[in-house]
């Protein structure tokens with residue numbers, strides 16, 4: 001029998017989250033598929049349908065960890081459920097997603113199960129029987145190569161691994177009733193309220209603001225830039241939203257909107273993995289940043305090393321004279 | 323109410339650095355500006371907001387860091403924290419998240435607290451691990467990625483709202499003592515006032531010796547990230563760059 005490895009599959013109200021399919025693709029990488037027997041753990045209440053769907057699409061065996069107290073997410077309840085399963089399965093590896101829900105449970109699970117913790121991984125390869133992983137430091141300016149030793153829990157940055165699920169045979173589904181026992185947390189049901197910003201999906205050109213735009217007066221330059229194009233819209237990084245430069249509905253990235261316009265201007269955006277995951281499929285990427293080593297320049301087609309607020313007016317003037 | 327806020331000092335994103343030839347260390351240039359990790363500033367601000375609403379609230383900030391991380395603690399005091407503790411180490415980055423969580427949970431065991439607030443992650447390593455690890459060590463309930471917080475000191479509970487993505491939120495009620503980690507944008511961190519800054523200069527910072535020793539359990543090597551595209555970088559004058567960008571976009575029928 002092969003050693004076991006687990007995936008932590010996120011669901012909300014019975015719907016499997018996008019990041020879960022990425023983990024499934026990872027488990028299907030040749031060396032992972034051949035070395036381990038994979039078990040996907042889904043915790044919740046009334047999740048049989050989600051568990052079956054996941055098993056059918058991926059061919060991976062699923063344990064549905066069920067309890068009334070797991071109806072809504074709490075780190076406490078879910079760690080209880082996963083650790084019960086982990087004690088039984090004794091996996092060499094556990095992969096979770098580096099997402100708000102994944103990062104709520106995985107570090108605590110590492111402590112409870114006494115496993116090493118390797119968060120935020122973006123790439124995994126095996127060379128000479130050693131498993132190497134890569135992750136970012138300094139918002140993507142530096143790449144860190146680490147060796148992964150088992151038993152370990154790893155979190156995988158969402159939006160990095162492409163999804164391919166080609167299962168011919170469904171995986172087995174086992175319902176495991178969990179006795180969560182007493183938990184102190186009282187979680188409420190998640191609340192979905194779609195934000196503004198639908199125009200971003202149809203825009204052919206997106207002019208996106210980052211922290212480097214500095215203040216809302218400078219947003220005028222970005223709006224002027226956008227007005228040079230038809231079907232253009234304004235977006236922003238998380239930092240731009242936090243600064244009040246653009247609405248949260250216009251946040252581009254893994255936890256915001258995923259966009260693929262023909263032309264994307266990244267203005268004063270450093271290029272963190274969470275942002276890039278939301279815009280890397282833009283056909284042409286223009287980056288304007290004063291720091292030559294900003295990681296956004298590594299994925300841009302054309303880059304201007306300059307101050308946003310100084311360069312854009314000069315550019316607009318040049319275009320208007322033509 | 324007693325609140326512990328765990329903070330970290332990090333280099334500014336635009337800092338220049340060099341990776342040593344064997345890839346084992348990152349050397350920052352001597353002009354590097356260090357500051358409180360911005361997520362931790364949000365954490366401290368949230369504690370300060372609570373202290374304005376709930377009388378007799380004491381805020382204690384704690385850091386693990388180099389001697390010069392004292393600057394971050396002084397800034398936290400100037401923002402309004404009451405006490406500051408410093409675990410001094412010459413190289414904070416060789417401690418794993420798990421080791422740091424153990425050190426900080428030990429601190430929490432020796433100092434009374436009702437609430438622990440941390441930032442969701444640090445800007446430099448982005449592991450987002452310490453908060454839930456500390457909660458697990460202390461066997462207290464926790465919630466991460468919090469963007470709204472309400473404390474009921476009489477019922478001794480908090481109601482926190484987490485952001486799962488920009489359109490999906492979830493509220494959770496936790497009895498105290500509890501731990502939360504806050505997401506960016508939960509508040510607008512204040513600037514220290516002059517009088518607070520002057521007072522903070524004189525305040526004592528309690529230094530604690532680190533008994534824990536880092537153990538290098540995994541090999542690690544730093545590299546520059548790969549380029550995914552052949553980027554056309556414009557390094558000319560502003561006017562030359564404007565022309566080059568215009569021609570580039572024109573050739574692709576954008577303009």
Ligand SMILES: Cc1cc2nc3c(=O)[nH]c(=O)nc-3n(C[C@H](O)[C@H](O)[C@H](O)COP(=O)(O)OP(=O)(O)OC[C@H]3O[C@@H](n4cnc5c(N)ncnc54)[C@H](O)[C@@H]3O)c2cc1C
Pocket residue numbers: 099100139209210211212213214236237238239240251252253254255256257267268269270271272274275278288289290291294306307308309335336442443467
């Ligand atoms: C759970 C979670 C989810 C997240 N999801 C997202 C997401 O969906 N989308 C997202 O964007 N982020 C997300 N983030 C945040 C992300 O990690 C980064 O912090 C964020 O993307 C940084 O935004 P920024 O590039 O605008 O700011 P910074 O990283 O601060 O970069 C600013 C850049 O501007 C440059 N600059 C400064 N001044 C100027 C100037 N005058 N002219 C030109 N350039 C200048 C600097 O050199 C720097 O490169 C998430 C974080 C967490 C914890």
